[in-house]
Amino acid sequence: MQQVFTKAMARNIFLGGAVFFLAIYLALTYDTWQRIPIRDHADQMTPAVLRGKYLLDTNDCIGCHTINGEGAYFAPELGNVYKRRGPDFIKAWIQSQPTGVPGRRQMPNFHFTPDQLNDLVAYLQWLSNIDTNNWPPNIQG
Amino acid sequence: MKYQSQAVAKPYFIAALALFVGQIVFGLIAGLQYLYGTFLFPELPFDVAHMSHTNLLIVWLLMAFMGAAYFIVPEEAQTELYSPKLALLTFWVFLTAGALTIAAYLFVPYAHLAAITGNAVLPTMGRGYLEQPLPTKIGIVLVALSLLFNVTMTLIKGRKTSINLILVGSLWGLALLFLPAFYFPQDTVKASFGWWWIVHGWVEGDWELILGALLGFILIKMTGVDREIVEKWIYIIVAMTLVSGIVGIGHHYYYTGAPSYWIWLGSIFSALEPLPFMLLIAFSFKMLLARRREHPNKAAMLWAMGTPIMAFLGAGLWGFMITLAPAQYYMHGTNFTAAHGHLAFFGAYAMVSLAIISYAMPLLRGRVANSAAAQRWEMAGFWIMVLSMIGIALALTGAGIVTVVLQRAAADPMPFMQVQDKERVFFWLRELAGVGFFVGLLVYLRSFFISGEYEYAGEMKRALAT
Numbered sequence: 001m002q003q004v005f006t007k008a009m010a011r012n013i014f015l016g017g018a019v020f021f022l023a024i025y026l027a028l029t030y031d032t033w034q035r036i037p038i039r040d041h042a043d044q045m046t047p048a049v050l051r052g053k054y055l056l057d058t059n060d061c062i063g064c065h066t067i068n069g070e071g072a073y074f075a076p077e078l079g080n081v082y083k084r085r086g087p088d089f090i091k092a093w094i095q096s097q098p099t100g101v102p103g104r105r106q107m108p109n110f111h112f113t114p115d116q117l118n119d120l121v122a123y124l125q126w127l128s129n130i131d132t133n134n135w136p137p138n139i140q141g
Numbered sequence: 142m143k144y145q146s147q148a149v150a151k152p153y154f155i156a157a158l159a160l161f162v163g164q165i166v167f168g169l170i171a172g173l174q175y176l177y178g179t180f181l182f183p184e185l186p187f188d189v190a191h192m193s194h195t196n197l198l199i200v201w202l203l204m205a206f207m208g209a210a211y212f213i214v215p216e217e218a219q220t221e222l223y224s225p226k227l228a229l230l231t232f233w234v235f236l237t238a239g240a241l242t243i244a245a246y247l248f249v250p251y252a253h254l255a256a257i258t259g260n261a262v263l264p265t266m267g268r269g270y271l272e273q274p275l276p277t278k279i280g281i282v283l284v285a286l287s288l289l290f291n292v293t294m295t296l297i298k299g300r301k302t303s304i305n306l307i308l309v310g311s312l313w314g315l316a317l318l319f320l321p322a323f324y325f326p327q328d329t330v331k332a333s334f335g336w337w338w339i340v341h342g343w344v345e346g347d348w349e350l351i352l353g354a355l356l357g358f359i360l361i362k363m364t365g366v367d368r369e370i371v372e373k374w375i376y377i378i379v380a381m382t383l384v385s386g387i388v389g390i391g392h393h394y395y396y397t398g399a400p401s402y403w404i405w406l407g408s409i410f411s412a413l414e415p416l417p418f419m420l421l422i423a424f425s426f427k428m429l430l431a432r433r434r435e436h437p438n439k440a441a442m443l444w445a446m447g448t449p450i451m452a453f454l455g456a457g458l459w460g461f462m463i464t465l466a467p468a469q470y471y472m473h474g475t476n477f478t479a480a481h482g483h484l485a486f487f488g489a490y491a492m493v494s495l496a497i498i499s500y501a502m503p504l505l506r507g508r509v510a511n512s513a514a515a516q517r518w519e520m521a522g523f524w525i526m527v528l529s530m531i532g533i534a535l536a537l538t539g540a541g542i543v544t545v546v547l548q549r550a551a552a553d554p555m556p557f558m559q560v561q562d563k564e565r566v567f568f569w570l571r572e573l574a575g576v577g578f579f580v581g582l583l584v585y586l587r588s589f590f591i592s593g594e595y596e597y598a599g600e601m602k603r604a605l606a607t
Contacts, residue, residue, distance in 0.1 A: 007303065007369055010376035017380050021387040028388075028406070032334065035400045040330045050327050057267025057325075058255040063188025068397045069474025070333060071269060074175065074187050076557035077474065098183065105178030105558075108186050110252070130330060133404065135396030137471060140554040 039131040052123025077141025082128040084139050087121045142504045144215045146222035151505045152232050153208025154498045160201035165579050167194040172575050175568040192272045200239045205494030212501045213358050214292045218299025223291050231287040238280040264325050271322050285316035303372035304357050311350035318342040330398030337393045349382040352493045359445045359500050364432035374424040378417050385413035392464045404466040411464040415457030421449040437595040438510035440519040444496035455484030471549040477541035484534040508594035515591035522585025532574030540567040
């Protein structure tokens with residue numbers, strides 16, 4: 001086998017395979033890029049939604065929570081929290097942090113203004129309408 | 142050590158191990174916060190402990206990879222490193238930037254850090270593993286450019302072995318794959334899709350090439366097996382990595398808003414991702430059996446043989462468990478993923494780093510191998526760390542099972558925090574295993590402080606006497 005299957009052949013499979021599958025991936029990515037705005041209703045990304053997203057990012061929310069399953073597993077899923085809790089509960093909850101209950105996991109208070117809370121909720125509402133192939137399996141996330 | 146300039150690898154390896162200690166400390170803190178949520182709050186919220194834990198992991202692995210590159214590339218190229226001074230300067234820049242970044246995490250609130258580092262101009266912060274402020278990210282690119290320049294110039298003027306071509310090529314890939322960190326689309330689904338170019342591209346693609354090159358180098362040196370055979374195996378292994386892994390990225394796209402065809406594509410190709418790890422095991426043990434010499438550095442051989450097995454367990458087996466779309470529907474975003482992440486990062490990348498450190502450090506300290514006593518400490522550290530990490534993975538898997546049963550697949554699903562309460566026993570087991578791991582790390586580090594080199598005559602006498 002050593003004579004039949006040489007190192008040069010192995011190298012060519014490596015290079016050829018890499019180029020071939022990279023080309024396939026790039027073509028699929030191009031197609032995905034066209035479809036994502038439809039699946040996540042990108043036309044509904046209002047300035048408030050984008051401001052809310054910026055607040056989520058710059059306060060490292062995914063350092064504890066998940067968004068569509070991605071992030072840390074310390075605190076509940078945010079992708080569908082709008083549907084689970086509704087806007088008023090979410091705002092009241094964020095404002096009342098930290099609970100200070102002994103031993104319970106604590107969320108910091110980020111001192112958001114009422115406008116910022118509205119932006120956050122707008123973003124969470126937009127998130128909850130993304131077509132995620134019916135994930136999560138139920139409202140508990 | 143064949144070339145003087147290989148010595149620049151030493152500070153990289155030492156710093157890697159120091160940062161490794163830091164990573165474990167933050168891991169223990171974060172793990173304890175799962176059980177006592179008020180522990181160190183509000184001084185050190187969970188997210189800060191968590192990002193310090195994951196970022197230190199990345200930084201110490203990069204330190205180890207860079208040290209490995211500065212050690213291996215000159216030896217393979219059979220020439221001195223192009224610029225040892227640049228390599229040393231780069232080391233201090235990287236270490237300082239890394240330390241400043243962790244200090245900023247600890248002492249500056251994240252939103253404030255974003256405000257003072259220009260995140261509004263070019264948003265990059267707030268993504269997993271990529272929490273670093275903009276100046277740090279730019280610093281990482283500069284450090285990578287310096288490394289690439291140095292090793293590429295060394296390669297150009299020297300011998301071009303396949304090991305070296307794969308190693309230097311994959312370092313270029315590592316740097317290129319980091320560039321999407323500067324592209325953070327406002328569309329969350331696109332942002333998640335692109336985030337995986339970096340994370341999946343590194344750990345399920347490019348870094349497997351680095352792993353292959355490092356392991357190939359170690360085995361050529363330690364077993365004396367013909368280079369042509371080793372390099373052919375490595376090419377086959379890394380070919381399988383990319384054939385399965387490039388489209389296999391689809392297993393991150395099932396439930397994040399990407400089109401449904403990824404469910405099929407991701408399931409089929411990612412199901413093949415364990416194959417390169419199986420080949421890696423076959424290769425390593427074949428080389429071990431075909432060895433033409435008995436290398437006195439038994440500890441390095443233990444790391445080299447342990448790496449493919451643990452990488453297969455963590456990346457291959459635990460990865461496969463959550464990769465098929467119907468299974469992931471229930472397991473996505475649970476501690477199943479954390480179990481896989483811990484075992485795979487440790488089994489593949491931490492262990493191959495410790496393998497090259499184990500092989501190279503004695504040489505950098507002027508001996509072929511450490512004394513038998515030092516090696517006993519190192520091998521004890523190996524076993525304690527490996528078994529503890531398996532314990533961490535099993536405990537997190539237990540927590541994942543509870544989430545799936547009570548929260549994801551239940552007829553009457555329970556809320557997140559109630560489910561977390563039911564998992565306390567597993568979080569305790571994880572924390573205990575974490576303490577075990579820390580003890581293993583200290584035992585391992587102890588081996589560096591036992592002086593002396595391997596004494597052939599003494600060891601032979603002892604072996605004959607028993």
